[in-house]
Amino acid sequence: MAVTEQQQQAFIGKHLAEAQVAVELQDEDMVLNIGPQHPATHGTLRVVVKLDGERVVAADPVIGYMHRGYEKLTEYRSYPQVTTLINRIDWLSSFANEVPFIHAGEQIMGIEAPPRAVYIRTVLTELSRIATFLLFLGEMGAQVGAITPVFYGFRDREYVLNLIEAATGGRFHPNFNRIGGLKDDVPAGWIAETRRMMDKVFESCDTFENLLEGNEIFLARTKGIGIIPGDVGKGYGVSGSNLRASGVDWDLRRDAPYLAYPEVDFKVWTHPGGDSWSRYWVRLQETREAARIVVDLLDRLPSGPVMAKVPRIIKVPPGESWVRVENPLGEMGYYVVSKGATGPFRVKIRSASFSNVSILPWLLKGVYVPDLITILASLYFILGDIDR
Amino acid sequence: MGLVEQGKIPKPLTWLMNYSRKYSLWMYQWGLACCAIEMGAALASPRYDMMRLGVIPFPASPRQADLIVVSGTLTDKMAPALKRLYEQMPDPKYVISMGSCANCGGPYWDSYSVTKGVDQIIPVDVYIPGCPPRPEALLQGVVLLQERIQNEEMGPRWRGEPIIVGQPGAHDHLPETAVAVSSA
Amino acid sequence: MTAAASTLALEIPWGVLLGAKVMIILTLLPLTALILGYVFLMKMMAHMQSRLGPMDPGGFHGWFQLIGDGIKFIQKEDVMPADADRRVFALAPMIILISTFVVYAVIPAGPRLVVEDLEVGIFFALAVSSLSVIGVLMAGWASSNKFALLGALRAAGQLIAYELPLVLAVVGVIMQAGTMSLQGIVGAQANGEIFGWGAVGNPFVLTQAVGFVLFLAAAQAELTQTPFDMPVAESELVAGYQVEYTGFRWLFFQMSEYATAFALAGIAATLFLGGWYVPGVEGTAADVLGPLVLFAKIMAISFVIFWVRFTYPRFREDQLQAMAWKYLIPLSLLNILVTGILKVVF
Amino acid sequence: MSYSEYSQSYLTIAVLIGAGAGMFGLMLGLARLVRPTRPQLDKYVTYESGSDPIGGWGQANVRYYIYALLFVMFDVEAVFIFPWALRVDSLGVFGLVEVGIFIVILALGLLYAWRKGVLRWV
């Protein structure tokens, strides 16, 4: 296919004209597209920033590049099928995703999972939290320019993924929860292995502390950058570690207990800073805390079945339920409406990242391009979780 | 000009050129969805370390890339960007489609906003099944691609056709699929 | 081979010698880039990250990797954006390449092993390497790309900001050596003594420690290595001024980056570590061993440069400038004054 | 060093520059022989993260100008310091004082810029 120069010019001209129309231009400012393909956006977020020199005058996140129509898809699928699908909303902590949906189903049906199942669910949720945060700890380093941490993050994350895979069969998308319990019990030797790996997680946290957290350059890049005051954060619906890093002591695991959390004693870490560094710090502490929770729960794992008595074909009686939980990325909620069919009638998903990035236009005003990257990285969102 | 297209490259040189293209697959870092994390693991996790195979993840811009791994769900909104970025890569370029979403829509086969397969938009050289494929599966896909690059015919590739393996000129009188299948 | 060429220098006709010199430099440039790239960028980085780095290409520990990259880039299409300023776009890599290339000419590798020992050697090297700024600005501007323009401005701003500490750190050495010729500086270190004790000569790293550190920091920035790699910051500007470059042109950028690293490490080794000189080796032996000694010293310095690169995050643009203007430059001025005072008083 | 030796060494430098340019040209010529050329519509569009490039190109930051300015001034200073550095010994205390004054005056400029806040962003 040969293309003549003229064709090219015409083509480019057409696109330019369209783009000009699309974004209103001011005289002085330069409009820069960061994304949809850009190393800083963890995939396909697009941020249109208006720059004055290197300073962001206005930032406009353009989302939807990863929109897959979840809420529509759930209407055509049965409960087990939806369970497999919602793994893929927040793909880093898939197991944690499944839990609230299953809970919603269980609530409408009035079933309770046996205690062993609840414990294992909690352990796996915390494991996925660890995996998510380890990736963050490395990725954040990469975004502010350090090459090495990301490799350590991925290395140590593999240990945790191995555990999840050994138990559930999937590194990413476990599909291990069933309404009424779990698909199966964990294999022999798994608990001992987990204990061993938790030591590695602690070690890994120390590595990150040495490598980055106290590094002066890292401090200079992240301290005081992207400060979210607690009230503003709450106002925008920011949740999870991002909110806790702004000094708001808010953790659904403690404040609206679910799973086995009421039975464990854990600390909710907060930091008054509200800046990117606090977010890093809080996540580092939470990784350790999660590992501690895992060890604690494994010590007290009750024996018994992992599945309650449920009919073979699941039909959920009419009713509705709203369940929200503390996911690694923040507050995740499902509003499930059932009309008695084998699948839900309507599922409304409240995903953490969506609310977390809604603060971006507010947060990015007046920052510099390099800080923009730091802020995007420290907010830690997953595109699938934003766009669904 | 265009010695390759005219088939004027001597045999040993062809081998060398194929060999260096095979082991210098600069891979363009672009993740789309869950599979991207597994791609990241294959690259960045010391356990897999795709760099061993000569897949170098340095270029962040398509201009220096040879290989694009479409890892994850491609939505209709994203598709024009994918096509543009692919076209912005200089030839010769390779495409790996990773995961069910990229292969043909995967779990979102009935979604209104998902493109059912990247091969509708850009030519794909290797398909990797899985949801997500394990990093090893990606490695295996890369090894497969490398085998094919080693044996590929450069002329057609230079013209932008998918990898054709076999004797020079043999593909002229064969239907395309027949040749493409007869490899590996 | 080089040693032989120079020992026989008197009998060899000048033209032949010139040809030999040019050939040596021409092969040296890609070679050094390959060595640095392979040893540090590929292998050392990988091992620091508990990986292995390239293993398969070529069979043994991936030795073929970078050569293969080179051959591959020859085969890549040469794309110029339709909007680009074609001539400027095409020439920019050449400017950068040449600005490194010529620096190799003045670094001595032995008593007689130097392409040209200019009277103003180090000044020449600094002047020539300052040309790369022009190349960078050309590249960024001609690409008609915003990332490239931003990156080029950042890069140029950084290159000039750190050019100064680099230049000023050298002044101290010149003051001590009393000459600008690099051979002369090596000689001054070989014969120098510290407070009357001259067993190992006086590598200026001892008396010019501050200068050495300044020089290394500035060199790190000149090479746009982390923590000073804002201009090519992958995570924000994609690849800075190199965004639009493809194929071989881009390879020239990369090659000059590593060749410059080698050249700067070479200058640092010559200025501060005594260059090819190692105590006890004289005459023809020095001509043979000199290159090896110099190479070892260069590798040691490069190790530090890359070690830092693989460990640290990067500074933000303003912090980077502040670092240069508020710390390095005043410090280097102070260093000059103190050296001057000591030199005049003692 | 006599003038003829001197000019020979610069001839070498000139040849080197020529050789560098020659290598550049040669390699690109070589690449031209083997590389493909395959026009595609989007290939020649400026890369901007995959979206359409939007206008408003070519705005830089005044700050860079000030950095460049400072650089010019200090570069000039450095050029004057170099000759002195060669003759520190023979010029003695007198030269030192002179250069000291010279450096301090320029350092005042840096200090001024610093105090004026142009070294900071914002």
Added chain:
Amino acid sequence: MPLQIKTPGLIKGLGVTLRHLFKPAVTVQYPHEREDPPQRARGVIALKEENCTVCMLCARECPDWCIYIEGHKVKAPPRRAGGKPRTVSALDRFDIDYALCMYCGICVEVCPFDALFWTPEYEYSEPNIADLLHDKGKLGAWMETVPEPQPLEVGAEGPSKWR
């Protein structure tokens, strides 16, 4: 903003990377050596043809509709001597389209006759997408790689339901 360059943080970081330089790498050199995935890993589905009764449950429950089954009725000899001849279904076609499959495991779980099994194999990339459709021969061949079911952790009840 003032930069405070203190040594500790920076030096500590250098220490970490230096220490790693001398530690052995954790890499598994994949094409040359292979790490076995956990037994439960969902790599590919194997079909035990003789168990399949063409009940179509798996195809119906599959969220992606990527199982294609065709069968026909055949008369089989009676189970007990003298009994009535039975009609059983014979499998003509059993394809799984791995390009589409989302590896959820529902089909394996719902199969009432233990005809489907997970195996951890993953090496079946293809240059041609049509080859990712595994027919019953290919699916049957995967049976060799099906691992034995693992024992469960202490405190668990009943045998593993994992197949």
Added chain:
Amino acid sequence: MGPQNVAFGVIAASMVLAAVRVVTTRNVVHAALYLVVVLGGVAGLYVLLAAEFVAWAQVLIYIGAILVLLLFGIMLTRAPLHASSELDNDQRWAAAIVSLGLVGLLVGLLADTFGRQRVRPAQVFGGGELADSIFNDFLVPFEVVSMLLLAALIGAVVLARRDD
């Protein structure tokens, strides 16, 4: 025709060509790049004249610093990527006549005055001799230079700073 003369010829020709392009090109950035050629040529002339130190000072300051400053200036005033016809004013013809006349005049004068006098660089001037001269004969100008630089610096900072 010695090799020096050949070198001179090459340098002079490229300089004049580039200089003409500097004042006629329609692209500001190109003008700056042609200026690089001219300045490099000047440095080459210095090298020919054995003024080694000045030659490389020329490269270091003029090309490495002043030109960068100019380029920054150009980019700050939004250099258009493509040629623009607005760069010249309408006195172009008058200007051409004036400068051609000036050339004729100067060349005539010079030819008359210096005839066939030769330059014979005998000694290579590195930096040392310059230092001797500066610190013996030109002390006051030397210090004045620093004041000048300081003044320029302050002036430029005051001018370029954004008043906010």
Added chain:
Amino acid sequence: MLLNQYLILAAVLFCIGVYGVLARRHAVLVLMSVELMLNAVNVNLVAFSVHLREISGQVFALFVITVAAAEVGVGLAIVLLIYRNMASPYLDRVDSMKG
């Protein structure tokens, strides 16, 4: 080498510079033309310095370079100021400031 070679070259350069100053209306281009003229002067200085075996010519050349640096610095600052106020780098627009 003839002295006149250098002097005539310098004269030509100087006149090209004069043309530039007169004919250009983009402020930065005018500054560049001034640079051309200054360089012409410098060539003269150095040529005479070598011809007369008198180093002060070269010292003066250095001083001229310094002055050029200062000139460009301030000149560009003024251009930037103009540009910021009038959004145009063209000198004839500056006339509007008169009156």
